[in-house]
Amino acid sequence: MVTITVDGKELKVKDDVMLIEELLANSISIPHFCYHPALGKDGNCRMCMVEIKGQKRPQIACDTPIKDGMVISTKSDSIQEVKRSILELELINHPVDCSVCDQSGECSLQNYYMDVGLYESRLSTTKVHSRKKVDLGANVVLDQERCVLCTRCVRFTKEITKTRELGILNRTDHSVIATFEDQPLTDPYAMNVVDLCPVGALTSKDFRFNKRVWFLEPEESICNRCAKACSIYVDHHKAKYEADAIFRYRPRFNPKVNGYFICDVGRLSYKIENENRLSVALINNEQNNYDETSKELKSLLAKHKSKILFLISPSLSLEEMLMIKKLEKFYDAQISGYDVNEYDKDFGDDYLKCNDLSTNRRGLNLLNIDENENILKEALSGSEIVVFIGRDDIEILDNYKNIQSQICISSSTPKNPQSYNIYLPVLTHTSKEGSYINIDGYLQFSKAKVLSQNDTKNLIEVASELLDEKVLSCEQIYKDELSKMVDNITFNEIKIQSRKLSSI
Numbered sequence: 001m002v003t004i005t006v007d008g009k010e011l012k013v014k015d016d017v018m019l020i021e022e023l024l025a026n027s028i029s030i031p032h033f034c035y036h037p038a039l040g041k042d043g044n045c046r047m048c049m050v051e052i053k054g055q056k057r058p059q060i061a062c063d064t065p066i067k068d069g070m071v072i073s074t075k076s077d078s079i080q081e082v083k084r085s086i087l088e089l090e091l092i093n094h095p096v097d098c099s100v101c102d103q104s105g106e107c108s109l110q111n112y113y114m115d116v117g118l119y120e121s122r123l124s125t126t127k128v129h130s131r132k133k134v135d136l137g138a139n140v141v142l143d144q145e146r147c148v149l150c151t152r153c154v155r156f157t158k159e160i161t162k163t164r165e166l167g168i169l170n171r172t173d174h175s176v177i178a179t180f181e182d183q184p185l186t187d188p189y190a191m192n193v194v195d196l197c198p199v200g201a202l203t204s205k206d207f208r209f210n211k212r213v214w215f216l217e218p219e220e221s222i223c224n225r226c227a228k229a230c231s232i233y234v235d236h237h238k239a240k241y242e243a244d245a246i247f248r249y250r251p252r253f254n255p256k257v258n259g260y261f262i263c264d265v266g267r268l269s270y271k272i273e274n275e276n277r278l279s280v281a282l283i284n285n286e287q288n289n290y291d292e293t294s295k296e297l298k299s300l301l302a303k304h305k306s307k308i309l310f311l312i313s314p315s316l317s318l319e320e321m322l323m324i325k326k327l328e329k330f331y332d333a334q335i336s337g338y339d340v341n342e343y344d345k346d347f348g349d350d351y352l353k354c355n356d357l358s359t360n361r362r363g364l365n366l367l368n369i370d371e372n373e374n375i376l377k378e379a380l381s382g383s384e385i386v387v388f389i390g391r392d393d394i395e396i397l398d399n400y401k402n403i404q405s406q407i408c409i410s411s412s413t414p415k416n417p418q419s420y421n422i423y424l425p426v427l428t429h430t431s432k433e434g435s436y437i438n439i440d441g442y443l444q445f446s447k448a449k450v451l452s453q454n455d456t457k458n459l460i461e462v463a464s465e466l467l468d469e470k471v472l473s474c475e476q477i478y479k480d481e482l483s484k485m486v487d488n489i490t491f492n493e494i495k496i497q498s499r500k501l502s503s504i
Helices: 019-025 077-091 108-116 152-160 192-196 264-268 270-276 290-303 318-330 361-366 373-381 459-467 474-485 491-496
Strands: 002-006 009-013 049-052 071-073 134-137 140-142 166-169 176-179 202-204 217-222 231-237 245-251 308-312 334-336 385-389 405-410 422-425 434-437 442-446
Touching: 009 019, 049 077, 077 108, 134 176, 152 166, 152 192, 192 202, 192 245, 217 442, 245 264, 245 270, 264 270, 290 385, 290 405, 290 422, 290 459, 308 318, 308 373, 318 334, 318 361, 318 434, 318 459, 318 474, 334 373, 361 434, 434 474, 474 491
Parallel strands: 002 071, 308 334, 308 385, 385 405, 405 422
Antiparallel strands: 002 009, 049 071, 134 140, 140 202, 166 176, 217 231, 231 245, 434 442
């Protein structure tokens, strides 16, 4: 660590790293387009100029190594004038269409322009026009006129996905981002270039013109599409007279799990969440009152005590799994986490996608919930009621004539609801809290609370009613029982960052 002075304030910073890294780490505003922590420096936008005592001219912070004793100014009149001149060049051919741009409200160019305060155009020539709506493939749309040529997207396809679909074509003020030889984006992480774009040049075809970003409420959560469990933001909004709806998932930076990115499949899986929140309770495939259905379920379980098998999804939270373990003991039942449908040998890769499609399989290991197929078959042979929790694979009951009733407790309506005697919906993944352990052994806490349109309860509430117990919060369940199993990690620590559980 060394000492530098920034705008008259002394800071202890890392030695011999790039200046921009430590400025941003210390919450010092430094304009930049081309620099990104995952992509490093490129030095082409020149927006991160700073004054350094002893240097004859301003230097770019993204390519200036830190040295002990440096005296830096980021706000002097001269450096502000430099930034103003650079911005003026950026805006010469930039269209003034903030009112219809999806990036409006999240646009770096917009923010920097307002900071610098250059409000009068000195342009006397006609702007250079380019293509306004270029479909690059993979749900990505390009507006070439808005592009500031920061090359983040180009470097992403070169350095991260290594697919190299994007490049800069032509020269001078006719330079544009484009795909080579009209080959579309096809890689499974392509939509990350939308997040990387600091202006509105790259937009999502899926989100395009759907909702203004300032209406959206971000919630911290995790993606439940596979066992990697990437950290995400769930952006949702409840308009007047409308149901609360999710409009997009965005990657949430987590250096231990997914870094700055997520896969496109996980990003678009929010649509399933919106669909599932409309589920209603069913008895013998006929719609029924939620509380009455819950009472019917409780009566049926009491009647068949000691002849019950709970088949649970490996995507339930730790708190939910613990409650089902209590149900197992309360009803003298059996429990299994075996689920062959949670694997897809063609889905995974060597980056952020896993063949295991469950979100919390390691939670089964932590709570000693069996996953053996032979033990499951033995349990099925001695059961009269099978309760599917968070899953819908009733075909597993084929050839078991001893099963008298099938129950489904899940956030999504079963594919064949007529096959179940009772279906009780519970809140979806983004409408509940819970702790999860991903495939690499990292513990995370999801706390998204998107409102449900119906009177649906969460699984913990349902289980508590079946146990005749007081409903506890996830935080209380974790502190009372789960923290002892995971090296005494506190609930608050899970919220802040992922923690590796080496014992699992």
